[in-house]
Amino acid sequence: MSIHEVARESGLSGPTLRYYEQVGLIGPVERDENSHRMYGADDVRVVQTLSCLRAVGMGIEDMRRYVANLERRGETAAEQRDLLLQHAERVEEEMAAKRVRLAYLRAKAAMWDARDRQDAAAETEATDEVRRAGLELRVIA
Incomplete structure (x- = not known):
């Protein structure tokens, strides 16, 4: 998906998506032959999660921890729970x-x-x- 499609689907703006990539919340996102960002299904799932976390007012650092823990799945379940309950x-x-x-x-x-x-x-x-x-x-x- 293009950045415009992801922005429309997630409710996050293009600049926010680029910023999230810059600070390591997303990606790095693959690029097409014209250097345009092309978001894969996994990227889109992370963006949708970030959109929800942002909507509930979670800060960048907590979002960063949450996303980092996603990759480790079950072994971080307690940490994910605690992070969400603290928020x-x-x-x-x-x-x-x-x-x-x-x-x-x-x-x-x-x-x-x-x-x-x-x-x-x-x-x-x-x-x-x-x-x-x-x-x-x-x-x-």
Whole structure:
């Protein structure tokens, strides 16, 4: 497959595919007589895996470890599991932090809504919630 076909199928851009080859995540990819990259079935499988790992926010170094372990299959199963579970923990932490940010934004919007409606009791309640959410924001910052 050409780089354009692989890019279309994987959702990764051509420059990203070239970069992944440059840093050793892919390849080296074979070239045709015109020096155009021609991805084989194994290359495409690795690219599809990298596309998924990138989509979940995995960094280059962890992707590099993951791909290197693919070649050793069963003997690295535990390491692959641990790598993915460690990343899952990071994603859970990111989600928790985003929930705190979201709570702050909603509380702040509720405060302004109450102010717009001239509802002093609701504004006081929302202001208290903004303060609580603000304290949580400081913890995650």
